[in-house]
Amino acid sequence: MAAKTINITLKIWRQKNSKAKGELKSYALENVSTDSSFLEMLDQLNEELLTKKEEPVAFDHDCREGICGSCSLYINGRAHGPETGTTTCQLHMRKFKDGENIYIEPWRSAAFPIIKDLIVDRSAFDRIQQVGGFISVNTSGKTMEANAIPIPKSDADKAFEAAACIGCGACVATCKNGSAMLFVGAKVSQYALLPQGKVEAKQRVQNMVRQMDEEGFGNCSNTGACEIECPKGISLENIARMNREFLFSAITSDK
Amino acid sequence: MSKLNSKIPEGPIANKWTEHKNHMKLVAPNNRPKIDVIVVGTGLAGASAAASLGEMGYNVKAFCFQDSPRRAHSIAAQGGINAAKNYQNDGDSVYRLFYDTIKGGDYRAREANVHRLAEVSGNIIDQCVAQGVPFAREYGGLLDNRSFGGTQVQRTFYAAGQTGQQLLLGAYSALSRQIGLGRVEMYNRHEMMDIVTIEGKARGIIARNLVTGEIERHAAHAVVIASGGYGNVYFLSTNAMGSNVSAAWKIHKRGAKFANPCFVQIHPTCVPVHGVNQSKLTLMSESLRNSGRIWVPKKKEDAEAIRAGQLKPTQIVEEERDYFLERRYPAFGNLVPRDVASRAAKERCDEGFGIEANDTNEGVYLDFSSEIISKGKQAAYSQGDHNPSSEKITELGKKWLAEKYGNLFKMYEKITDENPYETPMKIYPAVHYTMGGVWVDYNLQSTIPGCFVAGEANFSDHGANRLGASALMQGLADGYFVLPYTLSNYLADEIRTGKISTDMQEFLDAENSVKESIEKIISAKGSKSVDHFHKRLGLIMWNKVGMARNEKILKEAIDEIGNLRTEFYADVYVPGAADEMNSELEKAMRVADFIELGQLMAIDALERNESCGGHFREEFQDAEGETLRDDKKYKHVAAWEYQGMDVTKAILHKEELNYEFIKIADRNYK
Numbered sequence: 001m002a003a004k005t006i007n008i009t010l011k012i013w014r015q016k017n018s019k020a021k022g023e024l025k026s027y028a029l030e031n032v033s034t035d036s037s038f039l040e041m042l043d044q045l046n047e048e049l050l051t052k053k054e055e056p057v058a059f060d061h062d063c064r065e066g067i068c069g070s071c072s073l074y075i076n077g078r079a080h081g082p083e084t085g086t087t088t089c090q091l092h093m094r095k096f097k098d099g100e101n102i103y104i105e106p107w108r109s110a111a112f113p114i115i116k117d118l119i120v121d122r123s124a125f126d127r128i129q130q131v132g133g134f135i136s137v138n139t140s141g142k143t144m145e146a147n148a149i150p151i152p153k154s155d156a157d158k159a160f161e162a163a164a165c166i167g168c169g170a171c172v173a174t175c176k177n178g179s180a181m182l183f184v185g186a187k188v189s190q191y192a193l194l195p196q197g198k199v200e201a202k203q204r205v206q207n208m209v210r211q212m213d214e215e216g217f218g219n220c221s222n223t224g225a226c227e228i229e230c231p232k233g234i235s236l237e238n239i240a241r242m243n244r245e246f247l248f249s250a251i252t253s254d255k
Numbered sequence: 256m257s258k259l260n261s262k263i264p265e266g267p268i269a270n271k272w273t274e275h276k277n278h279m280k281l282v283a284p285n286n287r288p289k290i291d292v293i294v295v296g297t298g299l300a301g302a303s304a305a306a307s308l309g310e311m312g313y314n315v316k317a318f319c320f321q322d323s324p325r326r327a328h329s330i331a332a333q334g335g336i337n338a339a340k341n342y343q344n345d346g347d348s349v350y351r352l353f354y355d356t357i358k359g360g361d362y363r364a365r366e367a368n369v370h371r372l373a374e375v376s377g378n379i380i381d382q383c384v385a386q387g388v389p390f391a392r393e394y395g396g397l398l399d400n401r402s403f404g405g406t407q408v409q410r411t412f413y414a415a416g417q418t419g420q421q422l423l424l425g426a427y428s429a430l431s432r433q434i435g436l437g438r439v440e441m442y443n444r445h446e447m448m449d450i451v452t453i454e455g456k457a458r459g460i461i462a463r464n465l466v467t468g469e470i471e472r473h474a475a476h477a478v479v480i481a482s483g484g485y486g487n488v489y490f491l492s493t494n495a496m497g498s499n500v501s502a503a504w505k506i507h508k509r510g511a512k513f514a515n516p517c518f519v520q521i522h523p524t525c526v527p528v529h530g531v532n533q534s535k536l537t538l539m540s541e542s543l544r545n546s547g548r549i550w551v552p553k554k555k556e557d558a559e560a561i562r563a564g565q566l567k568p569t570q571i572v573e574e575e576r577d578y579f580l581e582r583r584y585p586a587f588g589n590l591v592p593r594d595v596a597s598r599a600a601k602e603r604c605d606e607g608f609g610i611e612a613n614d615t616n617e618g619v620y621l622d623f624s625s626e627i628i629s630k631g632k633q634a635a636y637s638q639g640d641h642n643p644s645s646e647k648i649t650e651l652g653k654k655w656l657a658e659k660y661g662n663l664f665k666m667y668e669k670i671t672d673e674n675p676y677e678t679p680m681k682i683y684p685a686v687h688y689t690m691g692g693v694w695v696d697y698n699l700q701s702t703i704p705g706c707f708v709a710g711e712a713n714f715s716d717h718g719a720n721r722l723g724a725s726a727l728m729q730g731l732a733d734g735y736f737v738l739p740y741t742l743s744n745y746l747a748d749e750i751r752t753g754k755i756s757t758d759m760q761e762f763l764d765a766e767n768s769v770k771e772s773i774e775k776i777i778s779a780k781g782s783k784s785v786d787h788f789h790k791r792l793g794l795i796m797w798n799k800v801g802m803a804r805n806e807k808i809l810k811e812a813i814d815e816i817g818n819l820r821t822e823f824y825a826d827v828y829v830p831g832a833a834d835e836m837n838s839e840l841e842k843a844m845r846v847a848d849f850i851e852l853g854q855l856m857a858i859d860a861l862e863r864n865e866s867c868g869g870h871f872r873e874e875f876q877d878a879e880g881e882t883l884r885d886d887k888k889y890k891h892v893a894a895w896e897y898q899g900m901d902v903t904k905a906i907l908h909k910e911e912l913n914y915e916f917i918k919i920a921d922r923n924y925k
Contacts, residue, residue: 040533091669159387
């Protein structure tokens with residue numbers, strides 16, 4: 001591909017560590033190939049900073065295929081940038097114009113403290129998962145023959161769509177309340193839709209919602225921004241399903 | 256010097272694992288809490304091992320360099336996982352999966368290990384379904400299957416093009432459960448820097464906290480390394496940016512032998528390179544070869560016109576297309592194994608038929624137009640329309656493709672800005688998986704007692720070439736169904752050992768040597784970035800230790816990498832300090848290990864005077880360009896012993912491979 005190149009100005013949040021005060025710093029970057037991904041553009045900036053013996057910009061990234069959920073970044077006021085259904089690593093520079101100012105900030109949420117520059121701590125998601133995001137089966141491999149319980153294709157497909165969440169945190173970052181309901185709703189839904197998950201459904205939703213609240217995530221006010229910004233298109237239906245599960249578990253609780 | 260003892264149990268192949276399990280030592284439940292185990296890496300092998308061992312009652316500490324165990328690179332596997340369930344009633348069996356894997360590996364894998372893998376494959380699917388992994392299903396509610404390369408049955412289970420993600424999240428959920436129960440202590444954003452051995456046994460690790468830079472000591476009665484493969488030695492590969500060889504290389508430096516490092520899998524279907532700033536390559540799942548046909552133009556002029564942008568692939572008529580895999584391998588066609596498909600694509604591009612307008616003109620087409628028509632017709636018929644219009648056929652065909660491969664097609668479009676429903680995908684081979692790795696015996700124990708190695712990090716099951724949908728199978732087999740037995744067998748002798756103190760001299764020494772190696776790199780204060788060296792290493796590896804190798808270029812590579820190592824330590828620039836978050840330092844430590852490994856790969860490739868699987872030596876091919884194995888001289892595992900940073904001094908040990916149950920034969924896919 002004969003690539004075009006563009007010149008851009010970056011305004012990037014720099015913060016030495018969790019305790020330091022941060023600020024937006026400006027960097028001019030020239031000759032950026034429009035075939036480069038957004039993170040390759042940041043690589044290019046970092047290479048230039050290193051040549052000048054300046055400290056490179058720290059950001060989380062790993063698979064660069066849109067599936068590991070490592071990358072984050074608030075780009076021009078939107079989680080994962082201007083393209084819907086796309087993680088930052090899958091965003092390409094052809095979506096930006098020559099001469100454009102691009103603002104890059106970390107996820108902003110009380111439950112995701114900043115570690116350095118654009119890197120935040122998302123371990124709250126892990127802790128929510130640890131109190132209920134599983135089915136309590138041991139790993140003997142002899143639990144049950146895989147085809148013993150037929151599952152309607154539509155249920156399996158819906159469970160899969162919920163399970164496609166990559167845990168990146170865009171939903172939290174984009175929500176004005178800093179709510180994690182889309183993330184938790186997706187996990188609750190995956191299991192609630194499958195017969196294997198029904199056994200523990202009541203405890204699961206209770207425990208996960210309790211942990212979510214303890215981590216300091218906000219409430220859902222049905223704005224729907226999370227669904228729009230979710231790179232994997234996780235549906236708001238999952239929040240509705242979680243609310244139903246939660247209500248049902250509260251009124252029918254064995255405790 | 257220790258002799259390599261593979262510890263393969265006696266007896267008929269189908270009974271070996273069962274008999275072995277029946278006679279292994281156990282650790283009683285009341286003794287397990289007295290025993291500590293460290294697991295490094297949380298991909299399929301590491302997460303499943305940590306979850307299983309925690310659940311058994313051992314005290315487990317698990318480490319990953321990512322910010323969460325859920326992000327390990329197993330997550331990116333797309334296509335599927337094999338299991339000999341024979342749900343499709345097409346003649347599959349444990350024996351056939353065993354046979355296909357041995358043959359697919361070009362007769363360079365250990366029979367007993369591979370048979371065990373095939374035996375437990377069914378349990379993996381049972382386990383994952385019980386955990387709530389949402390595999391694809393048919394309308395009757397039962398599990399669906401598809402085909403993969405190198406087989407003639409449908410045994411691959413999948414979840415759209417995100418099978419690795421769903422399996423890893425399944426293992427992560429099991430691991431999370433154990434963390435929640437306090438059975439596993441999780442260390443995110445930690446990197447293993449060295450292993451600590453006491454009286455020859457693995458007794459712990461030195462880790463670096465990647466947030467604070469603090470160097471930590473962790474003791475245990477056994478250490479499991481499940482840190483993945485080393486494809487990033489090529490700089491450009493389908494691996495994640497952080498994937499590295501360091502944990503495996505550190506144990507190699509402390510006495511674990513490293514086996515068959517030159518066996519690397521180059522995957523045929525990846526998105527071609529776009530330019531100099533390329534940071535990684537993206538795979539398009541092998542499952543696409545079920546539906547796509549691979550071709551280049553028959554005429555060189557057409558290829559040139561395409562590269563010049565004067566001709567579109569859709570303008571080239573059927574008769575002018577060379578479906579080169581179907582032409583050369585009629586029996587398996589587009590579903591030949593990965594090494595065969597990759598070489599065939601390279602052959603066409605080397606001859607000038609490549610269609611991609613990048614520096615090297617390297618690219619071929621993967622075309623879905625035939626499948627759109629065939630599946631569109633089927634769909635119309637099933638709706639009762641026996642005389643569908645061509646528009647309707649195309650519409651329904653595209654819908655079918657979207658359901659099967661939607662996420663892959665979207666991903667392709669994002670990267671290339673081209674719509675693969677309308678125009679064929681452009682693909683080219685890229686480094687994807689490494690069959691080589693730490694040498695382990697049948698129990699997955701390395702040559703350091705108490706140090707076990709699982710998943711892609713070990714060398715064991717795939718020989719010289721891995722078949723598609725087998726890596727996920729091996730990772731979970733090792734972690735869920737092999738290590739819990741073999742590790743317990745080892746730990747049974749440790750119940751009287753008691754807590755291991757991190758105050759021991761060996762821990763202090765290891766910590767000091769880690770600090771020295773960090774200091775050496777950070778104080779170099781040279782003029783070039785870590786990526787500068789990594790990219791140069793990658794180019795040497797790709798051009799000289801890549802898809803086609805020969806004596807001359809391998810010798811050049813060995814020298815060039817040696818020089819690169821000297822230059823690296825003299826001239827690398829790492830900013831910042833060691834006692835803070837420092838991603839350049841992390842990269843530098845990894846690249847230092849890649850440089851040593853790269854040299855060993857070239858040495859291993861030079862030593863192996865034959866072509867087999869992914870290892871293609873130009874001197875050893877037949878008239879049609881197929882690989883020529885030499886079973887008399889090279890039917891062995893090459894296991895290297897470290898002798899210092901000058902890797903040319905490494906000592907070669909051989910484990911002879913015996914084929915008692917499968918007749919060794921030419922590997923023919925014609």
